[in-house]
Amino acid sequence: MAIEKKRSFNLLRRFALLSFLSIGLITAVSSFLLSNFLTHNMLQRDAVVTMEFVQTIAQAENTRSYFETDDPGKTKTVFEAFFKQIATMPEVVRANVYNSNGSILWSDDDRFIGHRFSPNPQLETALSGKLAVTSGTSGKSSKPEHVFDQEVPFFAEIYIPIWNIRENKVVGVVEVYKVPLTLFHAIKQGNRLVWLSAGLGGLFLYASLFWIVRRAAQVIRRQQEQLVESETMAAIGEMASAVAHGIRNPLASIRSSAEVALEESPPFRATAEEIIHETDRIEDWIRELLVYSKPPSGNPASIQINGLIQSTLDSLDREIKKRNVKLTQKLDPASPLVHADEGLMRHVLISLIANSLDAMPDGGELTVSSRIEKSDSRVEVVIKDTGCGIPIEQMDKIFKPFYTTKSKGMGVGLSLAKRIIERHGGILRLESEAAVGTTVFMHIPLAR
Structure with a gap:
């Protein structure tokens, strides 16, 4: 039944x-x-x-x-x-x-x-x-x-x-x-x-109560999401620890054996390289899972966002050139300071730029810009690519944990980036169009 x-x-x-x-x-x-x-x-x-x-x-x-x-x-x-x-x-x-x-x-x-x-x-x-x-x-x-x-x-x-x-x-x-x-x-x-005043009074009362209940419903929904997220993270943390403990040692043995075969058995060189590549990929998944399962805390401080963007792009310069991607930078000349943890923000930038590069396997253009939003006391960082884009029917799922459009991904990169930005009091949003490209907007609070 x-x-x-x-x-x-x-x-x-x-x-x-x-x-x-x-x-x-x-x-x-x-x-x-x-x-x-x-x-x-x-x-x-x-x-x-x-x-x-x-x-x-x-x-x-x-x-x-x-x-x-x-x-x-x-x-x-x-x-x-x-x-x-x-x-x-x-x-x-x-x-x-x-x-x-x-x-x-x-x-x-x-x-x-x-x-x-x-x-x-x-x-x-x-x-x-x-x-x-x-x-x-x-x-x-x-x-x-x-x-x-x-x-x-x-x-x-x-x-x-x-x-x-x-x-x-x-x-x-x-x-x-x-x-x-x-x-x-x-x-x-x-x-x-009498009827007019009673009607207007009723409408005002209804509108006031509706606004209060709407705000209460939003707070309840956010609290429910945070509760579900906390329970999910706890379960993921336990699973990640068990997986890491149970798989890393066998993976290390498999990789060592493949390295020996690579040196001593030339006929099996291609097979050994494939084994090493796949074991490294599994190790990366485990590491990413462990990072995602831990709450992004960090130690926020005043950091220069333009310098962080520049150093991150420098570290990815080889990969950018390898993929034949044209890089355009439009950084705010005022060199704004933001209140954030440098390590976590670097992780976010690397994850988002890597996603853009993966979306342009045959080359394209990557634009990274920053500007001060004085009205909101924030800095807007924009990462734009001319890649394959995301279909509109998938846009409401892209920030869900373990949802990915890539064949070799776990689907935790965007979700973790959003968590980190929101923990810093910022906003992360994304606009995309299939076959046109994707634009990621980060709004990070200015340092006081």
Whole structure:
């Protein structure tokens, strides 16, 4: 039975999705609640002002006795002069007067006089002595009395209790329909501001948290890579020590025997030379493996990078001429000093230049340059060749240990060079194009 490959936990992707949904939901809910709160309070405040005005008139005119009659005709006559003042108030489109039983005693629309509309929770609230207010549109009527002669975009429905102060009871209710366009415009603007500020705040919070988690994910990934690298190096070190101990002595015996055969058996000269060459190659592999398995520590100091480059090129001069490679040097005349270990940096330069020479077996051009990057307080060293280059599909693997494109390599040179440069606080990167060439960029901190 096939075993499914376990998916790795992607912290950034999970956080991006879940935090976006959570912050979006919180933003929407809080905006909705704040909008409702703003709308309710602004309508309530307008209703309180209207109530105080109506109740003041009612007390001044002593209209409480009018609510105790059951004769609609008499009510119409008595209320006409008084409540017409309310019906003609600015923004008022209708006024109804209810008695304590919930029947309409007077209305500016004669069709409603004597009728009783139920259920009407706002009217019941007002009859209990509390101000009641609601809002709506004439196009979406929720009550039978919400019928107007003309279409209105918004209206506020206010139920105002009328008290008999002597007996301390509610004797009736005045219902006022208002179209406060200015108020509704202010409410609309306020709601828009609430949603906009909440949305921008949510986006800012999401972006801030995303940046923090992204940085945390990068740190975790680097720590995981360092942990894997440390475990790998420990395993490689043990393996390299075992290999070196077990193979070097037999290799030395094989090489000695081949050297004897080379001197005493001329017919086997070619075979003996091949044996010596191959044993030397195995010895080089073992030495390279031992060097790679040890952590690159060294003793950093101020060294002149141009001098180090020049001496390294001088030591490889014979190999450069042997391969018919043209050497071009473009070194910074300021002779910058870098903070690095000379032995380790020499190893890096030799490894990278050797790779460039291997990529040009039939000749080519090798360019080595250096320049100061003042903005970053670093020195950039560039090694460029016109060799075979690296295919684009292999570029993401070139710094992995034991991956190589050469038939006679172990694949630890670039990986070790990258480790050394990064341990010095620098950066090593590579650009390449198949059949065009490869360019290696080293950015090394300047000495202070």
